[in-house]
Amino acid sequence: MSTEFLNPAIxxxxxxxxxxHAFEPLHPNFLRAKMAGAALTAAVVAAITVVVAIFVQSEGxxxxxxxxxxxxxxxxVVLSAVLQRVAVRYMGYLVREHDLSYRYGVxxxxxxxxxxxxxxxxxxxxxxxxxxxxxxxxxxxxxxxVIAIAGLSVDAATSLREVVVARADVEPEDFDExxxxxxxxxxxxxxxxxxIAxxxIAxSSITPSPITxxxxxxxxxxx
Amino acid sequence: MxxxxxxxxxxxxxxxxxxxxxxxxxxxxxxVVRGISVVNLIVLGAVLTTNQLPVSxxxxxxxxxxxxGILGLISWWRYTFVVDGDExxxxxxxxxxxxxxxxxxxxxxVSLEQGLLHRATGLTRVGLDTAGSAEVEFSIDAIPxxxxxxxxxxxxxxxxxxxxxRDATVEQHAVGSDQIGSQExxxxxxxxxxxxGQLVRIxxxxxxxxxxxxxxxxxxxxxxxxxxxxxxxxxxLEEQVGGSPDTAVPSIPIGLIVAGVVLAIAVGAILSWSLQxxxxxxxxxxxTVTRTGRGLRRVAGLTNRTSVGSSLDRVQVLRxxxxxxxxxxxxxxxxxxxxxxTNLVVPGTTQSELERFRELVFEGPGPDxxxxxxxxxxxxxxxxAAVVAVLATVFLVQSPVGWWxxxxxxxxxxxxxxxxxRLRRQRWGLTTNRLxxxxxxxxxxxxxxxxxxAQSVTVRQSFFQRRRDLASVHIRAAEGRFxxxxxxxxxxxxxxxxxxxxxxxxxxxxx
Numbered sequence: 001m002s003t004e005f006l007n008p009a010i011x012x013x014x015x016x017x018x019x020x021h022a023f024e025p026l027h028p029n030f031l032r033a034k035m036a037g038a039a040l041t042a043a044v045v046a047a048i049t050v051v052v053a054i055f056v057q058s059e060g061x062x063x064x065x066x067x068x069x070x071x072x073x074x075x076x077v078v079l080s081a082v083l084q085r086v087a088v089r090y091m092g093y094l095v096r097e098h099d100l101s102y103r104y105g106v107x108x109x110x111x112x113x114x115x116x117x118x119x120x121x122x123x124x125x126x127x128x129x130x131x132x133x134x135x136x137x138x139x140x141x142x143x144x145x146v147i148a149i150a151g152l153s154v155d156a157a158t159s160l161r162e163v164v165v166a167r168a169d170v171e172p173e174d175f176d177e178x179x180x181x182x183x184x185x186x187x188x189x190x191x192x193x194x195x196i197a198x199x200x201i202a203x204s205s206i207t208p209s210p211i212t213x214x215x216x217x218x219x220x221x222x223x
Numbered sequence: 224m225x226x227x228x229x230x231x232x233x234x235x236x237x238x239x240x241x242x243x244x245x246x247x248x249x250x251x252x253x254x255v256v257r258g259i260s261v262v263n264l265i266v267l268g269a270v271l272t273t274n275q276l277p278v279s280x281x282x283x284x285x286x287x288x289x290x291x292g293i294l295g296l297i298s299w300w301r302y303t304f305v306v307d308g309d310e311x312x313x314x315x316x317x318x319x320x321x322x323x324x325x326x327x328x329x330x331x332x333v334s335l336e337q338g339l340l341h342r343a344t345g346l347t348r349v350g351l352d353t354a355g356s357a358e359v360e361f362s363i364d365a366i367p368x369x370x371x372x373x374x375x376x377x378x379x380x381x382x383x384x385x386x387x388x389r390d391a392t393v394e395q396h397a398v399g400s401d402q403i404g405s406q407e408x409x410x411x412x413x414x415x416x417x418x419x420g421q422l423v424r425i426x427x428x429x430x431x432x433x434x435x436x437x438x439x440x441x442x443x444x445x446x447x448x449x450x451x452x453x454x455x456x457x458x459x460l461e462e463q464v465g466g467s468p469d470t471a472v473p474s475i476p477i478g479l480i481v482a483g484v485v486l487a488i489a490v491g492a493i494l495s496w497s498l499q500x501x502x503x504x505x506x507x508x509x510x511t512v513t514r515t516g517r518g519l520r521r522v523a524g525l526t527n528r529t530s531v532g533s534s535l536d537r538v539q540v541l542r543x544x545x546x547x548x549x550x551x552x553x554x555x556x557x558x559x560x561x562x563x564x565t566n567l568v569v570p571g572t573t574q575s576e577l578e579r580f581r582e583l584v585f586e587g588p589g590p591d592x593x594x595x596x597x598x599x600x601x602x603x604x605x606x607x608a609a610v611v612a613v614l615a616t617v618f619l620v621q622s623p624v625g626w627w628x629x630x631x632x633x634x635x636x637x638x639x640x641x642x643x644x645r646l647r648r649q650r651w652g653l654t655t656n657r658l659x660x661x662x663x664x665x666x667x668x669x670x671x672x673x674x675x676x677a678q679s680v681t682v683r684q685s686f687f688q689r690r691r692d693l694a695s696v697h698i699r700a701a702e703g704r705f706x707x708x709x710x711x712x713x714x715x716x717x718x719x720x721x722x723x724x725x726x727x728x729x730x731x732x733x734x
Contacts, residue, residue: 015717015720015721015724016720016724017716017717017720018716018719018720018723019716098723098727099723099727105683105684107685107686107689108683108684108685108686108688108689109683109684109689110681110682110683110684111681111682111683111719112679112680112681113679113680113681113719113723114678114679115677115679115723115726115727117726117727118677118678118679118726118733142678142679142699142701143562143678143701143733143734144677144678144679144699144700144701144704145678145679145699147679
């Protein structure tokens, strides 16, 4: 049974790289929703400033402090809106044959990758604002945590879910909606990975390229 | 006896719907009491002790106890379990009947625990852990030991058969073929035993204050205890000083103070180690870790004897730690982080035992831990220390401390030296089958993970790291995680790609 054990080094340069693909951007309405939220916050801050200033003036106090505080608050709201704009533009997802990556962040940047074979549960959530803007949030749950991708179009979210279902070892009862027909929508083209250049690995230890698809269903003991 | 015969015997032992031992009534009634919640019981206790209640209220006590007894009796009567085909079916519930059906191949582990009452009566408590998309955990309070062991073996057999058929259908030349084959062997190999002498060494290998933690609950009543044993002279002294400032307090010679402090430390350490030894004996008495065809099993305990098992595949991360005392004694604490609630912890592990566990959990030799983290770690640590030190100095200089407050700035060079020391003593390395990290600071720690255990991989760059082309890598397993905090970005992304390649190209399951 046991063959000679080999453990040569792998040239990681030959492996498929997440960073060599372009990430798909989120739906433009997501940015609009964020900006609308920022505008609403700014309006509330301005209104509070005006009300407080009028109150202070009626009491005979100096309004300068209130106005300066209000302006600082407004500046922070605008700054946060600018940062959110940058953040949303950076956000994106990448679907490869065997995994899904999601990147986000403004000052600190994060790229999270979850292999489909580790996904245990997929769900699509749509809050009231998301429903109005035609957006959806896709959640992939594994035994080690959740990746939540907000700001997807409904079509993209549904198609992504189909991609994950087709490739992951997920139980059908985990889904809250019936499968949408038609397979992949045009918006999230799954980037097919280049075939893995066979790294110099012992043939008995690791599958040579192309990668064998992961299990699609758990085999029962009846098999 | 062959595998099949064992399975049939075990199945026969569980084929009829069984009740627990009548002793379980006690445990079930206790569950009801616990269900009332501790807070309510405390409130009840407080009401009773204020003597506000008429004496007649106490006449209710027998009624309450009787009620609990009847409730326990009904729970016991209605609680049955049976192995029906491939499923364990548990029926329970006092008012509404609750039927729980658990496919045996989903049961991740069956642990046995014997308290004093159990041991006197040859019974055991059984804990079942079925980790999965829907996590279910429950326990059966008191059933005969042989029946519990039958359930344990049956569940392990089902899991093994399920894994074998899955691995066979997934990939013919899986890397794990060696492991699948090795599960065939039914011989039991004793990996670790601990006698009293070794427990003494383990207890001695803790920090001198570790045992005192056991006394922490007593702190709440410290004043009363001090008064009880006549140690409240400090309070009396305080009262004396506060009450009559003119009274001359007799001066205590400095030598006596030093001797007193040394004596207090020595007594504290001896007390601590004694308590630690008691704890060690109670929890790890006659500790045995065996390797069976089904995985690893750890049995230990003096009054409460626990038996925890796990298949090797459920081990996600392997960690060791050794404080200076433990290194002096040549031992370390091994923690095999497994899926589920209970990790397999082996105290007082020697180097050879450690290597044996590594052989079992991982395939092939470990990585050369020759890679370093970036020196930027020092810059970050010093920068953070400087910010805190400057703020502290500004605050202290304006306080009565005055310019002495500037001494807080000394924290910066100290942190610089410490950070350099920490950096120099951290290494990591990888092979295709193992990713390892070691930190040899005051406590030596190692952490190892097989890349296929990864559930997700994250590459993160803080603003500080982005300016220096650095990144951190976070690997999340089903239980536990592995992190490399500060490595070059190119190395981080290459590592991420390698881990993904390993996860996606193997047919082996992560559990």
